[in-house]
Amino acid sequence: MSDAAAPPTVAVRALCEFTARTGDLDLRFTPAPSALEGMEGHAVVQQRRQVQPDSRYEAEVALSGQFEGLQVRGRADGFDAAAQQLEEIKTYRGPLDAVRPHHRALHWAQAKVYGHLLCQARGLARLNVALVYVHTPSLQEMVLVQDCSADELQQFFAMHCRRYLDWARSEAGHRQQRNAALAAAAFPMAAFRTGQRQLAVAVYRTARSAGGGRCLMAQAPTGIGKTLGTIFPMLKAMAGHGAASASSTCNGLDKLFFLTAKGTGHGLALHALEHMQTALAQGQHEPLRVLQMRARDTSCEHPDKACHGESCPLAQGFFDRLPAARAEAVALSASAEPVLWDGSTVRQVALQHGICPYYLSQELARWADVVVADYHYFYDSAAMLYALAQQQGWRVGVLVDEAHNLLERARSMYTAPLSQFDLAAARRSTTSATGAVKKALDALQRQWNALNKAQAVLPQRATDSEADGASGAQSLPLFAQAAAQTVSGLREPRHTASHTAYQSYAAIPPALLAAVQRAIGAIADVQADQALPAGDPVLTLYWALLHFQALAEQFGPHALFDVQLAPPLLARGGQPRTPVSTLCIRNVVPAPHLAARHAAAQATVLFSGTLSPPQFYRDLLGLPADTAWLEVDAPFAAHQLQVRIARHISTRWRDREASLAPLADLIARQYAGQPGNYLCFVSSFDYLQRVAASLQRLHPQLPLWQQERSMDEAGRAAFLERFVEGGQGVGLAVLGGAFAEGVDLPGTRLIGAFVATLGLPQVNPVNEAMQRAMDAAMGAGRGHDYTYLYPGLRKVVQAAGRVIRTEQDRGVVVLVDDRFQRAEVRALLPSWWRVE
Numbered sequence: 001m002s003d004a005a006a007p008p009t010v011a012v013r014a015l016c017e018f019t020a021r022t023g024d025l026d027l028r029f030t031p032a033p034s035a036l037e038g039m040e041g042h043a044v045v046q047q048r049r050q051v052q053p054d055s056r057y058e059a060e061v062a063l064s065g066q067f068e069g070l071q072v073r074g075r076a077d078g079f080d081a082a083a084q085q086l087e088e089i090k091t092y093r094g095p096l097d098a099v100r101p102h103h104r105a106l107h108w109a110q111a112k113v114y115g116h117l118l119c120q121a122r123g124l125a126r127l128n129v130a131l132v133y134v135h136t137p138s139l140q141e142m143v144l145v146q147d148c149s150a151d152e153l154q155q156f157f158a159m160h161c162r163r164y165l166d167w168a169r170s171e172a173g174h175r176q177q178r179n180a181a182l183a184a185a186a187f188p189m190a191a192f193r194t195g196q197r198q199l200a201v202a203v204y205r206t207a208r209s210a211g212g213g214r215c216l217m218a219q220a221p222t223g224i225g226k227t228l229g230t231i232f233p234m235l236k237a238m239a240g241h242g243a244a245s246a247s248s249t250c251n252g253l254d255k256l257f258f259l260t261a262k263g264t265g266h267g268l269a270l271h272a273l274e275h276m277q278t279a280l281a282q283g284q285h286e287p288l289r290v291l292q293m294r295a296r297d298t299s300c301e302h303p304d305k306a307c308h309g310e311s312c313p314l315a316q317g318f319f320d321r322l323p324a325a326r327a328e329a330v331a332l333s334a335s336a337e338p339v340l341w342d343g344s345t346v347r348q349v350a351l352q353h354g355i356c357p358y359y360l361s362q363e364l365a366r367w368a369d370v371v372v373a374d375y376h377y378f379y380d381s382a383a384m385l386y387a388l389a390q391q392q393g394w395r396v397g398v399l400v401d402e403a404h405n406l407l408e409r410a411r412s413m414y415t416a417p418l419s420q421f422d423l424a425a426a427r428r429s430t431t432s433a434t435g436a437v438k439k440a441l442d443a444l445q446r447q448w449n450a451l452n453k454a455q456a457v458l459p460q461r462a463t464d465s466e467a468d469g470a471s472g473a474q475s476l477p478l479f480a481q482a483a484a485q486t487v488s489g490l491r492e493p494r495h496t497a498s499h500t501a502y503q504s505y506a507a508i509p510p511a512l513l514a515a516v517q518r519a520i521g522a523i524a525d526v527q528a529d530q531a532l533p534a535g536d537p538v539l540t541l542y543w544a545l546l547h548f549q550a551l552a553e554q555f556g557p558h559a560l561f562d563v564q565l566a567p568p569l570l571a572r573g574g575q576p577r578t579p580v581s582t583l584c585i586r587n588v589v590p591a592p593h594l595a596a597r598h599a600a601a602q603a604t605v606l607f608s609g610t611l612s613p614p615q616f617y618r619d620l621l622g623l624p625a626d627t628a629w630l631e632v633d634a635p636f637a638a639h640q641l642q643v644r645i646a647r648h649i650s651t652r653w654r655d656r657e658a659s660l661a662p663l664a665d666l667i668a669r670q671y672a673g674q675p676g677n678y679l680c681f682v683s684s685f686d687y688l689q690r691v692a693a694s695l696q697r698l699h700p701q702l703p704l705w706q707q708e709r710s711m712d713e714a715g716r717a718a719f720l721e722r723f724v725e726g727g728q729g730v731g732l733a734v735l736g737g738a739f740a741e742g743v744d745l746p747g748t749r750l751i752g753a754f755v756a757t758l759g760l761p762q763v764n765p766v767n768e769a770m771q772r773a774m775d776a777a778m779g780a781g782r783g784h785d786y787t788y789l790y791p792g793l794r795k796v797v798q799a800a801g802r803v804i805r806t807e808q809d810r811g812v813v814v815l816v817d818d819r820f821q822r823a824e825v826r827a828l829l830p831s832w833w834r835v836e
Helices: 012-019 035-050 101-122 150-184 196-208 226-239 265-282 318-333 343-352 357-364 384-392 403-413 420-428 435-456 458-467 510-529 537-552 591-600 614-621 653-673 685-698 713-721 765-778 782-800
Strands: 009-011 057-067 070-080 085-092 126-135 141-149 214-219 255-260 290-292 370-374 396-400 416-419 502-505 559-565 581-587 603-608 628-631 641-646 677-682 704-706 729-734 752-755 811-816
Touching: 009 012, 012 070, 012 101, 012 150, 035 057, 035 070, 035 085, 035 126, 057 101, 057 150, 070 101, 070 150, 085 101, 101 126, 101 141, 101 150, 126 150, 141 150, 150 226, 196 214, 196 226, 196 603, 196 628, 214 614, 226 255, 226 265, 226 396, 226 603, 255 265, 265 290, 265 370, 290 343, 290 357, 318 343, 318 357, 343 357, 384 591, 403 581, 403 591, 403 603, 403 614, 416 420, 416 537, 420 435, 420 537, 420 581, 435 510, 435 537, 435 559, 435 581, 502 765, 510 537, 537 581, 559 765, 591 614, 614 782, 653 677, 653 685, 653 752, 653 811, 677 685, 685 704, 685 729, 752 782, 765 782, 782 811
Parallel strands: 009 070, 085 126, 214 603, 214 628, 255 370, 255 396, 290 370, 396 603, 641 811, 677 729, 677 752, 704 729, 752 811
Antiparallel strands: 057 070, 070 085, 126 141, 416 581, 502 559, 559 581
8 A cells, every 4th residue: 555656455364354353352362373283274174175086176266356446366265166165264273162253254254355356257156155164283174154146245345345445545645645745844943953954864865765674873962853853854755756746655655653662752752743743734734643652551441351342341342433433533633733643632532432542542553654652563573563564565664762772672572581480370270270281381390490400510510610721611411501700801790699590501402492382282272262361370371481482483692591590498307499490581682583673664763862882783783784874963062061080989899888988079079169960870779878878977968869769750750850940969860770861951950960880781690691692693802892881881871961951051970980091981982072
């Protein structure tokens, strides 16, 4: 549907999924056959038919047809010419009754559409249309047949095509008007800010480049208006060349996805898009359809109910009431005062029509021009926006806000922990862990325990090999790699428990994987017969096992398999119990997972105030080699920010106690010489409390407030409310926490910051294993910088960036540690800083 000039083309399955869904929303989990099982089921049925004597059975029959310019294409699973029977084959697990009514209606719709196309192609007057349900793993068939006339099938086909065309024509008309409006639209503000035009031009050129998968990394400082400076050119690129012509969308974009790391990032994007709406409305142009996708836990009206019609009233009849709700949302966006489909609007429309707000927002994604959502909607393994873009063939532009956060978020998306305590809880279930499930879970427990016991003997082996001077990989049970502890110049070793409590391995033990697979199969068979309720410990374990298995199939040098033993427990009599652990497939380099996402977009722009060095992000985020780089000149002058290094203080772990009094005196001297509001960032909550105690003891007159562990939204708001214009005092916060980025305190609300740490991640077995994996994946020598230096200094620059927010601000940043003098550290500080 991306080319308005050519006749629209749709696959049979996509047509029916859009037009044939009726009844309840039903998200009860029923284990579906794997893709391999599905292909096997289809092949078995087709082979059974073809080996019959005098068989005239045709498999994979290519069919196509038209309705009022709509081209419909697909492949029917099979046609038996002797029986005049067209077959649509579907595989399932469990009882046939478990196939939900709305799924069965979809299956019949596909079969009948294929039936019409076959009648049209072969000149048939009547046809038997059959659904062949194949049970896996038994491969037994249940065949349901309807005798249909060609006229009946033609009417059915016409009804569904007309529904689809109504949407397709509406969309084509909207896009043509939208593109004409965007082509004529001017920048919605009075003028570009310093650096903003430079950013906008680079974004536009990236979006308009020939071919797809083009990427731009843009490092742009706070204060230039990055959000509007990226949204505006992407919307202009949406129009394409000659936007008023019928072929406009061929050269432009269908959708824009604005992706953020946190829900708070939605506000800036929606505010910028409101400016665009206002500008379009003033020119009496077609407005944009802007959708905000919120998290499920903030959108759910009945968190105590399951997502199906028998439990939740907003799931009952969802698909029957969806068209009216969707039509109202479209009308609101096209009204004289166009409304954004933000969370409150979607909720209002959904509840008026008695349907679920969360799933209404997912349906509206097909109709939206711009979608504002979290990273995971496009980058996760089950990303909805990515799947829709692939299915619909959309040309999409992707804007990644605060893109430095994508690395850690992507790592978490592609990391799969398994807790042995969750396995124990599942095995204790007297209702779910019975029969084959119990046997499979017990077998998994045995394999897990074997791995734990093998790891428990590693300390002596590691010590012996170190005494012998060995430095390479050790030949250990279950192919363990001995953890070689190294401490480099900038990093800070910490006292930890025995290093063998944690161990990374070169591969995942095959016996363990086989046990995981058997447990998944056993639970899936039980689920097929009777769905386990939400919250059941066996079901909770099942989801974790599925994620673990999926990542195990993609395991490679970009990830670690590691085992973390829990502190040992004693049984009765004082004997140590069998150790328990957490297993983890831990992503280190998300690049292999993200590369396909970048390639699927027409253009991707990743922007942030801190994306240096660019090669670090190119390597880890899987960006193509030709990714463009832009560093926007800062609108600030060096004289606005005094940057000093406190060279006489070390904040290394071993020097923390000795640093407390000098740090307290430094803060007090700066405050006495220039009273005002300051932020002091430190490495941990423990150190924060010790710094606070020293300040209160040595300088009790100094107004002080501090970040607390697990601060809720109200607590964070109260902390920031202390930073008033003309205020005085010092707020203590943890570097990398809630107040180190995304906080805007212009003017005299904040006049200075102390950064009493390099922000380097702790030297521990996990990070050391990640460094070794990074060396292996990226080349020896890069592991240290990629694991420790670059992530740490990025947090320092983000925190210091809280001070100067506008071209009128003045302030001071004090970097507290002698290591800030080192050349490799200074090279990562903003180029406009003049460090004293």
